[in-house]
Amino acid sequence: MPVEVRLPTVLRPLAGGGAVVKAEGDTLREVFKDLVRQYPGLSESLFTPEGDMHRHLNVFLNDDDVRYLGRLDAKVGPADTVTLMPAVAGG
Amino acid sequence: MAVLVLPQALWERVVAHCLDGLPMEACGLLAGVERTGGVGPGSIEAGEMGAGEVGAGEVGAGGAGANGERWRHEDLTVAEVCEVYPAANAALSARLYTVEPKDLLRADRAAERAGWSLIGVWHSHTHSPAYPSPTDIAAAPDPLWHYVVVSLSDTEPVLRSYRIVGGQVREEPVLTRGIAARALGW
Numbered sequence: 001m002p003v004e005v006r007l008p009t010v011l012r013p014l015a016g017g018g019a020v021v022k023a024e025g026d027t028l029r030e031v032f033k034d035l036v037r038q039y040p041g042l043s044e045s046l047f048t049p050e051g052d053m054h055r056h057l058n059v060f061l062n063d064d065d066v067r068y069l070g071r072l073d074a075k076v077g078p079a080d081t082v083t084l085m086p087a088v089a090g091g
Numbered sequence: 092m093a094v095l096v097l098p099q100a101l102w103e104r105v106v107a108h109c110l111d112g113l114p115m116e117a118c119g120l121l122a123g124v125e126r127t128g129g130v131g132p133g134s135i136e137a138g139e140m141g142a143g144e145v146g147a148g149e150v151g152a153g154g155a156g157a158n159g160e161r162w163r164h165e166d167l168t169v170a171e172v173c174e175v176y177p178a179a180n181a182a183l184s185a186r187l188y189t190v191e192p193k194d195l196l197r198a199d200r201a202a203e204r205a206g207w208s209l210i211g212v213w214h215s216h217t218h219s220p221a222y223p224s225p226t227d228i229a230a231a232p233d234p235l236w237h238y239v240v241v242s243l244s245d246t247e248p249v250l251r252s253y254r255i256v257g258g259q260v261r262e263e264p265v266l267t268r269g270i271a272a273r274a275l276g277w
Contacts, residue, residue: 009208010233056232058192065192085199086233088120088190088212089182091226 001078003031008085014041023082028059029072031082046084058085093168093263095211095237095252096123096271101175106248108177109215109241118188119177120195121211121237122202127168169275170237171268173207180214187226188214211237211252218244221251223260231255237263 002022007015015021016039023038025031032053036043046054052072053059059066060083066074076082097105109117178194190212202209216224221242223231231238234256242249254261266274 008233009235056230058195060192060196063196083196083199085192085195087192087230088118088195088232089188090214090230091116091187091224 003076003078004081005031005035006081006083010086011042011045011084014045015039025076027072028053028061028066028074028076028082031076032072056087058087059083060085092166093170093237093254094271094275095239095263095265096169096171096268097121097239097250097252097265098172098268101172102250102267104175104177105213105239106241106250108175109213109243109248112180112215113243114185114217115183116180116185116188116215116217117177118180118190118212118214119175120190120198120202120209121172121213121239122174122176122198122205122207123170123172123210124207125168125170125210167275169271170210171271172210174202174205175213176201185217210235211239213239213241213250215241215243220244221249223253223255228255228258228260239265 002024005021005023007019007021012019015035021035021038023031023034025034032046036046044054046057048054053066061069061074061076061080066072069075105119108119111117176194176198178198179191181189181191199209214227219242221240223238223240227238227240234254236254238253238255240251240253242251250265252263252265254263
């Protein structure tokens with residue numbers, strides 16, 4: 001069962017323009033890899049060159065920040081929604 | 092060009108949150124709607140804008156644009172702020188801010204429920220002018236967003252808004268709703 005992934009406006013042009021896409025996976029890492037398989041342009045926005053989660057990305061599994069759920073190892077189920085949002089920061 | 096319409100009550104909430112955050116920087120999200128073109132002829136002159144209502148150098152310098160042209164409605168993007176969402180500064184710093192991720196998610200969901208989108212962010216500069224810092228420019232996440240900076244370095248708060256696209260900063264006028272209604276023919 002695919003999970004729903006909600007994209008911020010800045011990433012939508014890289015994923016067909018929609019606000020919501022579907023991706024398969026039992027962990028966040030697998031979901032991200034499936035997203036990149038479908039939309040290769042998302043790769044640099046999701047992963048660091050070392051394969052970790054991009055540090056300028058906020059990722060929520062339903063209402064929870066995945067940084068507290070194991071990051072890319074967070075378990076994902078078919079009823080879950082993954083929400084991606086850019087880190088909003090400055091000085 | 093773009094114009095940010097920020098109702099006076101929301102202007103006050105933004106500035107109040109910035110003052111409450113002292114001595115740290117404060118931040119929050121802007122939710123609203125955007126319209127491009129067909130918003131009526133512009134006819135704003137600098138003298139019509141009240142203190143605290145406008146923070147745009149290009150308007151102040153030239154009436155409507157640096158070259159003094161009237162705003163042409165077909166070129167105009169009007170971003171109307173309908174709600175502001177104060178956020179915690181996760182950086183807990185007087186020189187940096189990071190919108191607390193949970194507050195970002197809450198704001199995004201609240202905006203969506205109301206039929207709006209997040210269209211920008213605001214933060215305070217406690218000791219520097221209301222202009223994006225190099226850190227702000229480098230970190231700007233979305234070229235479509237409006238970046239509002241509130242300076243608290245002088246006797247009165249100064250609020251200005253910018254677009255940041257590809258590292259280039261462009262200031263945009265900030266109008267209260269009443270002035271926008273008059274200027275844009277609402």
